[in-house]
Amino acid sequence: MPEMPEVETIRRSLAPRIEGKTITAVYIFSPKFIRNTDPETFTRTVEGKGLKALNRRGKYLIFVLSTGDMFLIHLRMAGRLLYCSASQERNKHTHVVFCLDGNDPTQLRFIDLRHFGGIYLVRKGRDLPPEGFRNLGPEILAPEFTLAYLETVLKKKKARIKSLLLDQSLLAGLGNIYADEVLHEAGINPMRPGGSLSFEEIHRLYGVIQRVIREAVRERGTTFATYVDGEGKAGNYASRLKVYQRQGESCLRCGTPVERLKIGSRSSYFCPRCQV
Numbered sequence: 078m079p080e081m082p083e084v085e086t087i088r089r090s091l092a093p094r095i096e097g098k099t100i101t102a103v104y105i106f107s108p109k110f111i112r113n114t115d116p117e118t119f120t121r122t123v124e125g126k127g128l129k130a131l132n133r134r135g136k137y138l139i140f141v142l143s144t145g146d147m148f149l150i151h152l153r154m155a156g157r158l159l160y161c162s163a164s165q166e167r168n169k170h171t172h173v174v175f176c177l178d179g180n181d182p183t184q185l186r187f188i189d190l191r192h193f194g195g196i197y198l199v200r201k202g203r204d205l206p207p208e209g210f211r212n213l214g215p216e217i218l219a220p221e222f223t224l225a226y227l228e229t230v231l232k233k234k235k236a237r238i239k240s241l242l243l244d245q246s247l248l249a250g251l252g253n254i255y256a257d258e259v260l261h262e263a264g265i266n267p268m269r270p271g272g273s274l275s276f277e278e279i280h281r282l283y284g285v286i287q288r289v290i291r292e293a294v295r296e297r298g299t300t301f302a303t304y305v306d307g308e309g310k311a312g313n314y315a316s317r318l319k320v321y322q323r324q325g326e327s328c329l330r331c332g333t334p335v336e337r338l339k340i341g342s343r344s345s346y347f348c349p350r351c352q353v
C-alpha cells in the first residue's frame with residue numbers, strides 16, 4: 078500500500094511528464110471510482126483543461142487544473158497510476174483514462190485491482206474535499222511537524238502508539254510499513270499507550286520519523302506486491318526494512334525473532350527485546 082514516500086515518488090515521476098499538458102479526453106470505465114460526483118460532471122469539468130500542477134498532501138495526489146478546479150486521487154491498497162503511450166494495450170483493471178495532448182499522444186491511467194482507491198472532484202468554490210483530506214494533520218517533512226506538536230498530540234492518549242501513528246488526522250503520510258519501522262528504530266513497543274511515552278522517547282521518535290521517511294523518499298519508496306511509480310519502476314527501500322513482514326526472522330539489532338501481532342485490524346511487526 079503506497080504511503081507518503083511512495084506517493085511522493087509517483088508525484089515526482091509524473092509531474093514533469095504531465096504538467097503543462099491538456100487533458101483532451103477522459104474515459105471512465107468504472108464510474109464508482111469517481112467517488113463524489115457523477116461521471117458526466119467529472120468529465121465536463123476536466124476535459125479540455127490544462128494540467129497546471131501535480132501536488133501531494135498526505136497520501137493524496139492533487140491534480141490542479143488551469144481553471145483552478147482540482148481532482149484528488151487516493152490509491153489506497155493497490156491503486157496505481159500509469160503514464161504511457163496511448164497505443165499501449167490497456168490492463169483489464171484500468172478504470173479511468175486521462176488522454177493527454179502532445180506530438181506523441183500519451184495517457185494517464187488509473188488502475189486498481191482491489192477497488193479501494195478513488196478520485197474526488199474539487200471544483201473551486203463548489204466542492205469540499207473529502208473529509209479525510211480536510212482533516213489531515215501536518216506533513217512529516219513540513220515545518221509544522223515539530224517536537225512540541227508530537228508531544229502535544231501524544232499527551233494523555235490511551236490509544237496505542239502504533240494506532241496513533243497511523244491516524245492521518247494527527248500526522249499525514251505514515252502507513253503500516255513505516256509506522257512499524259519507525260517504532261523499531263526508536264525502540265518503542267507498538268502496544269504502548271501514546272501518553273506513556275517519556276520525553277526522551279518522543280524526542281527519539283520525532284527524529285526517527287523524519288529520518289526514515291526522508292531515506293525512504295530518497296530510495297523511491299518500498300515495493301511489495303503492487304506499488305510502482307508512474308513509469309512502472311519499483312522502489313528500493315524494501316531491502317532496508319528491519320521488521321515489516323519479517324516475523325520469525327532475527328531482529329537485525331539483537332537477533333531475537335521478530336513477532337507479529339494485530340493492533341486494531343492491522344498486523345504489527347516488532348522486536349520484543351529492542352522495543353520496550
Ligand SMILES: [Zn+2]
Binds near residue numbers: 330333349351
Ligand atoms: Zn531486537
